[in-house]
Amino acid sequence: MGAQQVQVGDGFAARYGAAPEGVWAAPGRVNLIGEHTDYNDGFVMPFALPQQAVAAVSRRDDGLLRLHSAEAGGDVVELRLDALAPGSDDAWTAYPAGVVWALREAGHPVTGADVHLSSTVPTGAGLSSSAALEVVIALALDDLYGLGLPGWRLARLCQRAENVYVGAPTGIMDQTASACCASGHALFLDSRDLSQRQIPFDLAAEGLRLLVVDTRVQHAHSGGEYGRRRAGCEKGAALLGVDALRDIPYDGLDAALARLGDDEEVVRLVRHVVTENHRVERVVDLLRSGGTRAIGPVLTEGHASLRDDFRVSCPELDLAVGTANAAGALGARMTGGGFGGSAIVLAEAADVPALTGTIERAFAEASFTRPRVFEAVPSPGARRLA
Ligand code: GAF
Numbered sequence: 001m002g003a004q005q006v007q008v009g010d011g012f013a014a015r016y017g018a019a020p021e022g023v024w025a026a027p028g029r030v031n032l033i034g035e036h037t038d039y040n041d042g043f044v045m046p047f048a049l050p051q052q053a054v055a056a057v058s059r060r061d062d063g064l065l066r067l068h069s070a071e072a073g074g075d076v077v078e079l080r081l082d083a084l085a086p087g088s089d090d091a092w093t094a095y096p097a098g099v100v101w102a103l104r105e106a107g108h109p110v111t112g113a114d115v116h117l118s119s120t121v122p123t124g125a126g127l128s129s130s131a132a133l134e135v136v137i138a139l140a141l142d143d144l145y146g147l148g149l150p151g152w153r154l155a156r157l158c159q160r161a162e163n164v165y166v167g168a169p170t171g172i173m174d175q176t177a178s179a180c181c182a183s184g185h186a187l188f189l190d191s192r193d194l195s196q197r198q199i200p201f202d203l204a205a206e207g208l209r210l211l212v213v214d215t216r217v218q219h220a221h222s223g224g225e226y227g228r229r230r231a232g233c234e235k236g237a238a239l240l241g242v243d244a245l246r247d248i249p250y251d252g253l254d255a256a257l258a259r260l261g262d263d264e265e266v267v268r269l270v271r272h273v274v275t276e277n278h279r280v281e282r283v284v285d286l287l288r289s290g291g292t293r294a295i296g297p298v299l300t301e302g303h304a305s306l307r308d309d310f311r312v313s314c315p316e317l318d319l320a321v322g323t324a325n326a327a328g329a330l331g332a333r334m335t336g337g338g339f340g341g342s343a344i345v346l347a348e349a350a351d352v353p354a355l356t357g358t359i360e361r362a363f364a365e366a367s368f369t370r371p372r373v374f375e376a377v378p379s380p381g382a383r384r385l386a
Pocket residue numbers: 034035036037038039170171172173174221336337338
């Protein structure tokens with residue numbers, strides 16, 4: 001039994017005076033490739049981190065939701081289920097409350113819960129701390145109330161909680177990653193129909209490592225920039241007469257761009273999405289044929305596209321990627337929505353100490369906050385612990 005599980009179980013008993021009915025976990029994620037493609041019905045390829053949200057939960061039958069977080073501290077927050085309403089909460093409690101709201105709105109008979117939770121997923125680091133929070137609650141209530149919902153359906157309900165209740169217009173990647181990833185694998189997900197394939201991704205077996213460089217620049221997707229990119233993509237799809245940019249094939253990109261004329265911003269957004277979908281397919285092919293080292297340049301191309309075309313990078317992310325590549329990494333890119341958050345670096349295991357030191361020194365020389373650098377190991381998706 002892990003220390004986090006024991007602490008959360010004990011924390012529940014201390015607050016609510018009895019042992020919980022169960023304890024569940026849901027991880028954060030890194031996205032290997034496929035950025036800003038999910039809300040364009042495209043491809044993504046995340047894998048789960050060992051960092052996770054853990055929740056101890058018991059049912060109630062009196063229409064109350066009681067929430068407590070080890071990190072937020074303070075008193076237990078008590079909410080009435082019939083008073084849950086989109087936009088009514090701008091604290092951390094909006095994520096679990098939004099999931100309960102979404103479950104009930106979909107007709108599932110949830111009558112209340114006591115929750116104590118704790119998360120090791122860094123917040124604002126582009127590693128899906130909010131999805132982990134949503135999915136752990138969804139899975140716990142699914143189990144306790146015997147709803148029998150598959151992972152993809154839980155992910156959809158969590159996305160609805162985030163889009164409508166919290167008010168962040170995000171896609172489906174993060175919740176699906178947290179709900180459906182498998183240890184030692186990356187998840188190749190088609191965001192259109194949510195079909196998925198687990199792709200073996202055992203870096204250690206090949207003498208490789210994947211580092212996360214958390215720039216400590218906090219980001220949030222409820223801010224306007226993410227929504228503006230999404231609206232620009234939808235405009236591009238409408239101008240091109242397709243349901244989503246996913247429908248523009250890679251070999252039809254030049255013709256599509258020509259049809260967009262001089263709408264420079266839409267041209268850049270469309271070019272990123274179409275080339276990024278192609279990059280996901282290339283990475284899948286390379287991993288299937290044992291070419292893990294060869295995905296490095298594809299990751300770096302993806303970063304250039306996010307920086308120059310989609311324009312969601314920032315100086316700290318560019319410095320992390322540029323420094324890593326100049327110091328001998330196999331490839332690097334920002335991961336997640338951008339505007340801060342984290343970069344990932346693919347490297348030979350033997351190069352990790354030198355690369356880490358070089359990145360930290362570059363941040364110090366630029367007078368940036370010291371980044372948090374750690375290894376990402378493909379880990380299990382959401383599950384019941386006890
Ligand atoms: C954030 C969103 F939540 C995802 O849905 C996805 O769009 C990602 O940014 C960019 O790829 O993590």
